[in-house]
Amino acid sequence: MNFLAPGFLVAASAAALGVVALHFIVTRRPRSVVFPTARFVPDVPVTARARSLQLADLVLLAVRVLIILFAGAALARPIFPPQRERIARVIAADVSGSVADVGETRDSVRALFRPGDAIVLFDTATRPVTTPDSVGARSRTATAGSLSAGLVGALRAGSRVRDGADSVELVVVSPATIAEQDRATTEIRAQWPGRGRLVRVSAAAATDSTISRADSHTAQLDFLSAARPRFAVLRNRIDTSARWSPMATSSSRHLNAAGASSRTRCLTHE
Amino acid sequence: MRRAPHDEDRDRLLYGALLDAVRGLRWRARRVSRIAVPGIHPSRVRGSSAEFTEYRPYRQGDDLRRIDWKLFARSDRAHVRISEERAVTPTYLVLDASASMAFPDGDGSKWSLARQLAVALSSVAHSGGDPVGLMVAGNPRATIPPRTRRGIVAEVIEKVTALPATGSSPLTPALTVAARSASRIAIISDFLGDLDDTLRVVRELVVSGRDVHALHIIAAEELDPSRSVSLVTDPESSDVRRYLADSVRDGYVRAYREWREATAARWLASGAAYRTVIAGEEPVSHSVRRVVRDEPTRSRAG
Numbered sequence: 162m163n164f165l166a167p168g169f170l171v172a173a174s175a176a177a178l179g180v181v182a183l184h185f186i187v188t189r190r191p192r193s194v195v196f197p198t199a200r201f202v203p204d205v206p207v208t209a210r211a212r213s214l215q216l217a218d219l220v221l222l223a224v225r226v227l228i229i230l231f232a233g234a235a236l237a238r239p240i241f242p243p244q245r246e247r248i249a250r251v252i253a254a255d256v257s258g259s260v261a262d263v264g265e266t267r268d269s270v271r272a273l274f275r276p277g278d279a280i281v282l283f284d285t286a287t288r289p290v291t292t293p294d295s296v297g298a299r300s301r302t303a304t305a306g307s308l309s310a311g312l313v314g315a316l317r318a319g320s321r322v323r324d325g326a327d328s329v330e331l332v333v334v335s336p337a338t339i340a341e342q343d344r345a346t347t348e349i350r351a352q353w354p355g356r357g358r359l360v361r362v363s364a365a366a367a368t369d370s371t372i373s374r375a376d377s378h379t380a381q382l383d384f385l386s387a388a389r390p391r392f393a394v395l396r397n398r399i400d401t402s403a404r405w406s407p408m409a410t411s412s413s414r415h416l417n418a419a420g421a422s423s424r425t426r427c428l429t430h431e
Numbered sequence: 432m433r434r435a436p437h438d439e440d441r442d443r444l445l446y447g448a449l450l451d452a453v454r455g456l457r458w459r460a461r462r463v464s465r466i467a468v469p470g471i472h473p474s475r476v477r478g479s480s481a482e483f484t485e486y487r488p489y490r491q492g493d494d495l496r497r498i499d500w501k502l503f504a505r506s507d508r509a510h511v512r513i514s515e516e517r518a519v520t521p522t523y524l525v526l527d528a529s530a531s532m533a534f535p536d537g538d539g540s541k542w543s544l545a546r547q548l549a550v551a552l553s554s555v556a557h558s559g560g561d562p563v564g565l566m567v568a569g570n571p572r573a574t575i576p577p578r579t580r581r582g583i584v585a586e587v588i589e590k591v592t593a594l595p596a597t598g599s600s601p602l603t604p605a606l607t608v609a610a611r612s613a614s615r616i617a618i619i620s621d622f623l624g625d626l627d628d629t630l631r632v633v634r635e636l637v638v639s640g641r642d643v644h645a646l647h648i649i650a651a652e653e654l655d656p657s658r659s660v661s662l663v664t665d666p667e668s669s670d671v672r673r674y675l676a677d678s679v680r681d682g683y684v685r686a687y688r689e690w691r692e693a694t695a696a697r698w699l700a701s702g703a704a705y706r707t708v709i710a711g712e713e714p715v716s717h718s719v720r721r722v723v724r725d726e727p728t729r730s731r732a733g
Contacts, residue, residue, distance in 0.1 A: 191674065196663035197531035197541075197623055198653045201690060202673035203682040 165238035173233020177226045184222045249326035250278040253315040254296050255335030257284035257306025261363035263297035269334045269360050270296050277325060279318035283307065287314025305340035308333070312349040319353070331357035336364030442592050446550050450584070452716035456555045458723040460520040460615060461642045461704060486510040520642065521564070521577040522556040523613035524549045525605050526591065527620030527648075528569025530666035533596035534650055541648045542596040544710045545619045548646060551719040552617055553587045564613065565590055568605035568620075570598035577612055599667035601625040606632050615642040617722075622647055622694055624667065630701055637702035644722060645698045647707040653687065654709070656680065 164170055196202075254270045256263055270280060271293035282288045282296060284306040290296070311333065319329045331353050335341065350357070489498055489509035499512045526549050532542040553563045557579070564577035565587050573594055575586055602618065603625055609616055616636065622629070622645075633643050656663075658677060665671035675683065691707070698705035704725060708718045 191660040191662050191676075193662040193664060195534060195666045196653075196656070196661075196675070197534045197621065197650075197666060198683075198687055199663040199665040199671045199673050199675075200623075200668075201683050201686040202663060202675050203679045203686070204673055205679060205682075 163240050167237055169233050169236035173229050177229045180225050247327050248330050249322045250330045250332055251315045251318045253281045253311040253333045255306050256282045256301050258303040259305045259336050259338050259341050261365045265362045266334050267296040279322050281314040281318050283311030308341045309343055309345045309349050329355045334360045336362055338364050446588050449551050450554050453551045453555055453719050456723050457559050458555045483514050485513045487513050519561050520614045521562040522615040523564045523609035525566045525609050525618045528567050528596045529599050529624055530597050531621055531623045535652050539711050541650050541710055545648050546591040547715045548619050550588050554584045557584055566605045566609045567594055568600050568602050570600050603628040603632050610636050617644040619646045630697055633703050634701045643703035645703050645705045649709045651711055
């Protein structure tokens with residue numbers, strides 16, 4: 162809780178201290194009552210013993226102090242910032258036949274996943290799940306998946322998680338082969354408003370066999386070209402025009418399109 | 432000021448129960464009456480009623496019809512037959528309506544008790560055939576002349592319930608006016624006003640043959656005041672403002688007791704019948720019985 166005008170709170174605290182002080186300092190006058198036989202009361206100076214504190218006095222004091230403090234707190238304009246995560250993730254995990262090993266995808270998703278994130282499994286269709294363990298739980302199709310379908314599912318999932326976070330990051334865990342892309346892929350991904358990155362996993366040999374290494378690399382660049390300036394990709398090869406920056410990832414080892422093992426890096430286009 | 436309907440209902444219930452409680456009581460006169468109107472009280476007037484008292488030798492001017500001729504034949508002397516007459520006793524109730532009577536607040540006040548006593552005594556006197564009147568010594572002064580008509584008690588109730596206890600009117604003028612047309616006067620007051628003048632007038636009334644009753648109304652709070660420290664003020668004299676605390680409470684109790692004892696002695700010395708009535712100590716009907724039966728004062732008030 163923060164206060165926009167904390168001076169009022171300080172002033173109220175000072176006033177409350179004053180009330181407490183006055184409560185103990187004030188001299189009480191006896192109540193005045195009508196008494197027909199007052200003439201028989203001896204007309205002498207009266208000294209009455211000071212009254213000891215009674216519970217009623219303390220309750221009265223507490224009520225007075227609380228009223229002042231509440232009034233001061235109200236004038237200080239308190240604000241309660243909402244409880245929001247800084248970044249939420251939508252993880253679009255490819256479980257189609259384009260992936261060589263679904264276990265690798267599951268490991269990547271498991272390492273990326275945090276509570277509050279959304280997971281969307283896609284092949285030719287999308288299916289939202291709640292835990293990384295659901296990745297690969299079902300039998301997968303032998304055909305290549307559709308990145309467009311995965312991105313559409315990610316957009317839908319993003320609309321669900323965006324209220325609980327300052328920004329939403331899209332993480333696509335996929336080999337991102339050409340077979341998985343179509344003419345709508347770049348258009349759909351261009352609709353993603355936030356940050357995004359691609360975590361590449363190994364492509365199935367059968368699916369990627371018709372694609373040369375150069376084609377594979379071009380496909381990845383096509384995939385990135387539609388991204389917003391802050392879209393990043395994790396891969397083993399880099400574009401010479403991009404700037405490297407180290408980034409910790411869940412998986413220490415990823416396979417490129419040709420099946421070569423390498424260390425994972427984060428590339429950020431700026 | 433017009434009273435609320437629920438107040439009237441409450442008064443009707445209150446006074447109705449009280450009148451039921453005092454029904455059948457007779458208020459005998461303490462002194463013989465000088466009134467010739469036939470009634471239930473002994474009269475100084477000797478007449479020819481059937482209640483024979485004595486023979487008296489005939490004197491010039493006596494009515495010849497009152498000579499006992501049989502006695503004259505036996506004794507050869509003329510005697511007049513004397514019989515005792517009964518007469519009414521016109522009664523005036525003098526009610527103190529000063530501000531000191533409105534203590535404490537509420538139904539338990541001295542004023543409430545005084546009003547009930549006035550109503551009950553008027554009913555008792557009226558049931559004995561005596562003319563009953565009311566004199567409220569307040570501001571303004573209210574008067575109902577002594578009458579024997581049927582609705583006189585209702586008039587008394589209406590009058591006392593309509594008047595508040597306020598101001599500091601003396602009792603003496605009302606007492607003087609009441610003495611002109613009453614043989615019996617009952618003063619209902621706390622006697623915190625013009626006591627010396629009242630006693631002077633009362634002594635004159637007693638000497639002149641009036642039957643005077645003094646009902647001293649006392650509040651329980653006056654006998655046993657609160658122990659909390661307070662600034663007490665006399666409602667009839669704003670100059671009297673004293674601090675009542677534990678240190679002076681005993682002095683107050685002693686001074687008030689001595690004043691009550693002295694007041695009782697002065698009233699008894701004046702020849703009046705003196706009673707103290709403490710608000711809330713006993714039912715009003717019991718106090719009325721003590722007054723009309725001439726029973727002694729209760730012990731608590733000293």
